[in-house]
Amino acid sequence: MSAAAPHPVERLAEEDTLSLAERAYRRLRDSIVQGALPAGSRISERSLATALGISAQPVREALRRLEQDGMVVTLPRRGTVVAEFGPERQAEMGRIRAALEGAAAALAAARADDAALAALDAQLQAMRDATAAGKPELVSEANERFHALIHKATDNVFLIRSLAALRAYDHFGRVRALNATPKELPRALREHAAILSALQAKDPDAAEGRMRAHVLRSLEVGGLLPSTRKRPA
Amino acid sequence: MSAAAPHPVERLAEEDTLSLAERAYRRLRDSIVQGALPAGSRISERSLATALGISAQPVREALRRLEQDGMVVTLPRRGTVVAEFGPERQAEMGRIRAALEGAAAALAAARADDAALAALDAQLQAMRDATAAGKPELVSEANERFHALIHKATDNVFLIRSLAALRAYDHFGRVRALNATPKELPRALREHAAILSALQAKDPDAAEGRMRAHVLRSLEVGGLLPSTRKRPA
DNA sequence: AACTGCCATCTGCTATTGCAGACTGCATGA
DNA sequence: TCATGCAGTCTGCAATAGCAGATGGCAGTT
Structure with a gap:
């Protein structure tokens, strides 16, 4: 190919x-x-x-x-x-998105070529700059582009369309998550870097796990995802 | 009902x-x-x-x-x-299905009521009978119904529709998986029982993990999912 | 012979019209 | 007062017709 x-x-x-x-x-x-x-x-x-x-x-x-x-x-x-989609419905869609984003990362790890990895690295750098400049909206933009590049790298129509549909659900929640606390920006940046390294290493399982955790945690910060994830015995 | x-x-x-x-x-x-x-x-x-x-x-x-x-x-x-979907594309769709089935199980664990759990238990029993009788076709039917009940229990339209679309992809591969080896039937039965127990315990994480592993393993048996997935013992 | 421009014909896309089922409100009857 | 039948109207569903863009073959020129 x-x-x-x-x-x-x-x-x-x-x-x-x-x-x-x-x-x-x-x-x-x-x-x-x-x-x-x-x-x-x-x-x-x-x-x-x-x-x-x-x-x-x-x-x-x-x-x-x-x-x-x-x-x-x-x-x-x-x-x-x-249809009605209150907070609990948005939390559901968030969980679904986490699962699909994880699958996308896994597929991207197995399929992404050097050009795609370079584009991802460029977006990561843009996100780093925006974070250093303390501009959440630019960070949010770079963040979405980063995810979109991974989706595109999977070259899977079903996955791309499904994630595009899901993105509409929690778009505002995602922006809110990044604006919630200043500490959130560098944290998201570190997680993105970790995901990219997994993609570069062609490690689907690592990419999936990290991506999944990244999405779930950002959902928690955004106020969605009640107590389903944390289960202290 | x-x-x-x-x-x-x-x-x-x-x-x-x-x-x-x-x-x-x-x-x-x-x-x-x-x-x-x-x-x-x-x-x-x-x-x-x-x-x-x-x-x-x-x-x-x-x-x-x-x-x-x-x-x-x-x-x-x-x-x-x-569109062309060869074996590798089917493997991709299988991975995506595993992720979505996992999410469905997690949501079902948090949402399923007693009636839904009873229906699942009934299907599990039907699958047990069919397994004991050694009738793969009946097992396959009960198997699909079991999964469909979980999807329905999530009460999430997006999830239900997505999984219905995915089901069309590997329908034949899934039947093939159950017919592959006689040992496969009781194994799938045990996994279903484990999933149901997680649902009954209202444990989303356990349900998700078990469901995900169940789907992935059945994909391996079906001949899909080439060497990208390595199963740690 | 090789290139070029045109046109018949295909495609998906949109508009218009009509259909059958389902709701609403009023008149009628008890 | 309450129940009931019956249009009128609204709904989504389907059929038909016509639109612009894209394709391929053919005629004309070089």
Whole structure:
């Protein structure tokens, strides 16, 4: 397998001319996670289509994707409503994300080539600089890019799409985690460095364990993940 | 609830009540995993719609779901082709499934009520009987039902849908795993019992670890998961 | 013969229309 | 007062038609 061969899936990530369905999906998703559409809100394909100035089909397609993501629930011939996801649901999604991020790290360790590792190292350096400068938002950006690079390195469509869906859930919680305490920034940095070293060593199990622990701990700092992880006998 | 009509999650509705899109999705998915549509096959919305005797919209919706599952790749204005998933891809999906099954077990441990635990125990007993009778097919059925019950117990839509998609990938490999060696049946039975005991004890970490190990080992027996995974004693 | 530009035809994408099931509110009857 | 039938309306679902982009073959030129 040549590294020069471009994968067709990578293209749709940054297509300047997105389809209407894709735009509707992102817009709805953001509206839901930001609270503009609270749980229980009824969403009609037609009314939403007219509100967005498009046809009903793209809206329907967006709602289908949101249903797969667990953000809305559709009752046939009844309607579509926004699903409720309180703190405990977000904690669940966080746990799921930890598991999937771990799997992604394991696959990336077995598959990442030198170019991918170099890109990861660059992002790690950017994160180091932002940490030294004490700019949490830049750290957060570099942090997300770091994770996204690992996802991409797996070259697994299912994993990439699933993690993209999960990312929408706890996006704000993740930012909050980094802003929670100043000590958090260097800690996340150290963990990222440890993960990258595992990837460079092509050690799937180490990469998975470290990534998993990293995500779980950041969830704890973010206030999610109640007492499921800590079980002092 | 009575055991007279125990529907597995996926088989609860009969052909007539399902939407055309759902039917097209399952039919295409099965055709792909069974090899009737080999990797690289070009799929046209229109021609497939006429072949199935339905309109193009349900077909399109089915293709979108398959794309989310990673089974087809769509290039805008170009066409839709069946993605390639050889042994190494199946091994990847197996690893991902192990991670998600583990997460499901953890959530189920924290959430399952007595009724769900009783249903699991019933399935375990059915599996025990089938094992004693030496009927791999019945064991496989009970096995899948056991896992499906755990998924359902999580009450997490995203997890349920993701695992349902993953199940399609290695369905045949999983059956093969149980038929591989007679010793495999009681082993899977013991592991299931251990998982259930962790669920009953409301121990998420134990449940996750045991479930994860169970899935990984069954993948090894099934011939997937090459040499990337080394089992420490 | 080799290159180039055009056009028929394919593709996925979107819009429009109509359908059947399910809810709502009012009129009717006891 | 309470129950009940019945439109009118809303819902998601499906079919049809037409759009723009991409492809491949063919004619024309060099």
